[in-house]
Amino acid sequence: MTRAETGQNRTAAARSGDDAEVRLGVIGLGRMGAMHADNAARIPGLRVVAVSDPHGPSLEAAVARLGAAGHAEWRELVERSDLDAVLICSPSSAHCDQIIAAAGTGKHIFCEKPIDLDLGRIEEALAAVERAGVTLQLGFNRRSDRNFGALRRRIAEGAIGAPWLLRITARDPAPQPAAYVRTSGGLFADMTVHDFDLARFVMGVEVAEVSAIGAALVDPALAEIPDIDCAITTLRFADGALGVIENCRQSPVGYDQRAEVHGPLGTLFAENERADTLVQADASGIHHSRIAGFLAERYDRAYLAELRAFADCLLKGEPPVATGEDGRQSAILAAAAQRSLVERRPVATSEIAG
Missing domain, CATH: 3.30.360.10 (Dihydrodipicolinate Reductase; domain 2)
Structure with a gap:
């Protein structure tokens, strides 16, 4: 079974039962990331499990506020086996690589705009999402x-x-x-x-x-x-x-x-x-x-x-x-x-x- 198939099965399991939930990881804890993480904690069906940011004070504050695991390196978060989806709120230049990595591990993705500034890279990211069969939602609020x-x-x-x-x-x-x-x-x-x-x-x-x-x-x-x-x-x-x-x-x-x-x-x-x-x-x-x-x-x-x-x-x-x-x-x-x-x-x- 591929990692993408594993991720899809995880989310399918999360859908079942009265206590269905989606286990989230949040990448990037700047203005948008901190807001999305706090909002996710308020929404039934979403649970913030892990957060990531290279800026120590921002990471420590989010860990304390949300009771989530913290990672300075975003790839460590993406590789976690206890996440169904990620919220990508990092600097724009990182979005494409993070979408591709998350899709490769079978995780569904919410990403702030843009996917990338280069159309070729955007198409690369969309192809990775298509291959993995995961959901990608863009943050056009x-x-x-x-x-x-x-x-x-x-x-x-x-x-x-x-x-x-x-x-x-x-x-x-x-x-x-x-x-x-x-x-x-x-x-x-x-x-x-x-x-x-x-x-x-x-x-x-x-x-x-x-x-x-x-x-x-x-x-x-x-x-x-x-x-x-x-x-x-x-x-x-x-x-x-x-x-x-x-x-x-x-x-x-x-x-x-x-x-x-x-x-x-x-x-x-x-x-x-x-x-x-x-x-x-x-x-x-x-x-x-x-x-x-x-x-x-x-x-x-x-x-x-x-x-x-x-x-x-x-x-x-x-x-x-x-x-x-x-x-x-x-x-x-x-x-x-x-x-x-x-x-x-x-x-x-x-x-x-x-």
């Missing part, structure tokens, strides 16, 4: 957001007819550090990739062509990397519909996350979440509370929901909310946008995908 989920459902129900136009606005509250930007793959691969996935998710149609312009306006020094912090990306969908994605690395009003879809029967709006629903009206005007802050505050429920969905994949046989192929398609769109920016022309996705 916006699919699990209640507002964007409702937007997709209403479109699928025909509420506005066949969509004509999509607009997505995504602005971070503050720029990422330059050291992060240098290894991120650039704005399209790091930031807009979520919006590319959201566009495909909401519209239910693939993108055929991408055109992008951008500039380093918030921090002109980014041009030396080179990278940009403001961008307008237009999309032409396979059915002829059009889309616009607006990105900026800084927004003084907070984490600005909106989407709008227009069609022959009307328009749907997914607005920002606010800190509360309080409205104050006085002589100076009408005042709302601020919009929700960055990742954990804005998408706290979505992060929980995507891990619940991962548990349902393994315990109930539900399909992943975001597959490895979804990750590949978004990477293709990011590469097309980057080529369009550099070459100053529209780029067909077929040029990238081959």
Whole structure:
């Protein structure tokens, strides 16, 4: 019996009985990894057995908080025989190798985006997952957001007819550090990739062509990397519909996350979440509370929901909310946008995908 078959049998055993559970290992305990580990500990059917991070204080804190075994070396965690699945929340450059290693030991995988910045490596990882017969779910958390989920459902129900136009606005509250930007793959691969996935998710149609312009306006020094912090990306969908994605690395009003879809029967709006629903009206005007802050505050429920969905994949046989192929398609769109920016022309996705 192969190690992959052993892993599949372990999870099949975990599915049986009233106390079914998935035994998890968490790789990477930075901001996202620590949050996912804590969320997993709150979800029935998931149990964090082991965690890994080379940073000693982060590892020690997680071990104490979760009561899990700790490993400084991630390969030691992957080789454990008492795990059914891993959550990969490490730096992006390690994701592909960790997916391949986990699949090789028969473990199911939840991985933060991206799989990799190179399409060839992405395809290598997806082939390893396919050979092993394990589940891979990507961390495109916006699919699990209640507002964007409702937007997709209403479109699928025909509420506005066949969509004509999509607009997505995504602005971070503050720029990422330059050291992060240098290894991120650039704005399209790091930031807009979520919006590319959201566009495909909401519209239910693939993108055929991408055109992008951008500039380093918030921090002109980014041009030396080179990278940009403001961008307008237009999309032409396979059915002829059009889309616009607006990105900026800084927004003084907070984490600005909106989407709008227009069609022959009307328009749907997914607005920002606010800190509360309080409205104050006085002589100076009408005042709302601020919009929700960055990742954990804005998408706290979505992060929980995507891990619940991962548990349902393994315990109930539900399909992943975001597959490895979804990750590949978004990477293709990011590469097309980057080529369009550099070459100053529209780029067909077929040029990238081959």
